[in-house]
C-alpha cells in the first residue's frame with residue numbers, strides 16, 4: 001500500500017488500498033500479537049465484494065498488512081462481519097494437536113440468504129480453512145448477520161442481529177458447530193432502520209473518580225450489550241448504542257429502558273471488542289457518506305478509530321456509564337511540542353509536522369475552584385489550522401451559558417468535502433465540568449476524549465491542505481483555575 005497521501009492517517013489503521021468497513025475477528029494471539037480483520041473490498045473504493053482484510057500489530061498502533069484472510073466463494077457472495085475466538089481446549093475438535101487453535105465465525109451473504117459459517121486456523125489466524133459442514137447456522141433469513149462469540153462457563157455464546165426485526169438473538173454452543181437458540185433481546189433503544197454488529201462483553205467496574213488507576217485483580221465486572229444501528233441514528237446514518245445489564249449465560253436483561261450512545265460524533269460504527277479483552281476498535285466512518293469521501297483520490301477509503309481500553313463506572317442515578325480510554329499511547333509518543341503549566345485566560349500556538357502535518361496529541365488538564373459561578377463566556381478552545389488555505393477544525397468546552405459543561409467540535413471550516421449529510425457540528429454535555437480533555441488530530445481523522453473517555457467524539461475531517469498549527473486557549477475562567485497543556489507529535493507508524 002501507498003500510505004503517502006496527505007489524507008492518510010499516521011496512527012489510525014487504514015487499508016493498503018480499496019474500501020474498508022467494520023472491524024472483524026479482533027483477537028490477541030498466543031504470542032501476544034494483536035489481529036485486526038476488516039470488511040474489505042480490495043478491488044474498488046466503494047463497499048462491495050466483501051472479503052476479510054487482515055493486519056497485525058504489537059501495540060495496536062503500528063500495523064503490518066497481511067494477506068487477505070477470508071475470500072468469498074464466488075462473485076455473488078460476500079464474507080460479511082463476524083468474530084474470532086481461540087480454542088485452547090479444542091472444544092471444536094479441529095485442534096487435536098495444538099492449544100493455539102483459532103476459529104472465525106462470520107456471515108456468508110448470498111443473494112438468497114445470510115447464513116453463519118466458521119473457518120479454522122492452525123497458524124494463529126494468518127490462514128483459514130472453511131469448515132466442511134458449513135453453514136453452522138441457517139434460519140432462512142436475508143437479514144441475519146454479524147455473529148460475535150464470547151466464552152461463558154463451558155459454553156460458547158453468540159449474539160447476532162436479526163437486522164430488520166430489531167432483534168438480537170442469543171445462541172449457545174458446546175463446540176462452535178451446533179448452535180441452540182437461547183433468547184432474544186428485542187426492540188431496545190434507538191431502532192433506526194436496522195440493527196447490526198452486536199457485541200456482548202464483560203467489563204471491569206471502576207470507581208467514578210475519573211482516574212485510570214484503581215484496577216485490582218479482584219475488581220468487579222459488569223455486562224454490556226452494544227447494538228449498532230444504520231441508517232436512522234439520531235445524528236443521521238450510523239451509530240453504536242450500548243445497554244448495561246445482567247447476563248446469566250443465556251439471557252441478557254438491560255438495567256433500564258435507556259439507550260446510551262458510545263460517541264458524540266457520527267464517525268464511529270460497528271465497534272468490536274477483542275476476544276476475551278476489554279479493548280475495542282470501531283470503524284471511523286458513517287454509511288451516509290462513506291462511499292463519497294475524498295480519500296478515494298488517494299486510492300483508499302475509511303480508517304479505524306483508535307484502540308480503546310473500556311470499563312464501566314457506576315454513576316449512581318444514571319447507572320453504569322461506558323468509559324473508553326485511549327489505549328496506551330506510549331509506544332508512539334514522539335517529540336514534546338509544549339508543556340505549559342498555566343493556560344488560564346491566555347492562549348498558546350504550537351506548529352507541527354514541518355508544513356506537511358503529522359499526527360498530534362494534546363492533553364489538557366483542568367482544575368477549577370469549587371462552588372463558584374462561571375461567567376457565561378467561560379470556555380476552553382482548541383483550533384487546528386492549515387498553513388495558507390484558512391481551513392480549521394475547531395473545538396472547545398463551554399463551562400457556563402445556556403449549556404454548561406459541553407464539549408463541541410466543528411468541522412465546517414474545511415473545504416475538502418461538501419455534502420448535505422456531512423454534519424458539521426457535534427456536542428455533548430456532562431453533569432460536572434471536565435477535568436481532562438485529550439485530542440488527536442491525524443490527517444483526515446480527529447478524536448476528542450473527555451475525562452479519560454467518559455465522552456468520545458470521533459470526527460472525520462477533510463481539509464484541502466494539512467493542518468500544521470494548533471492553538472489552545474481559555475477565557476473567562478475564574479480566579480483559582482489551573483489549566484495545563486501538553487502537546488506531543490506522534491510517531492509516523494507508516495514511515
Ligand code: FRU
Nearest residue numbers: 022039050080081145196270
Ligand atoms: C455493518 C454491516 C454489517 C455487515 C457488513 C457488510 O456496517 O452492514 O451488518 O455484515 O457491514 O460489509
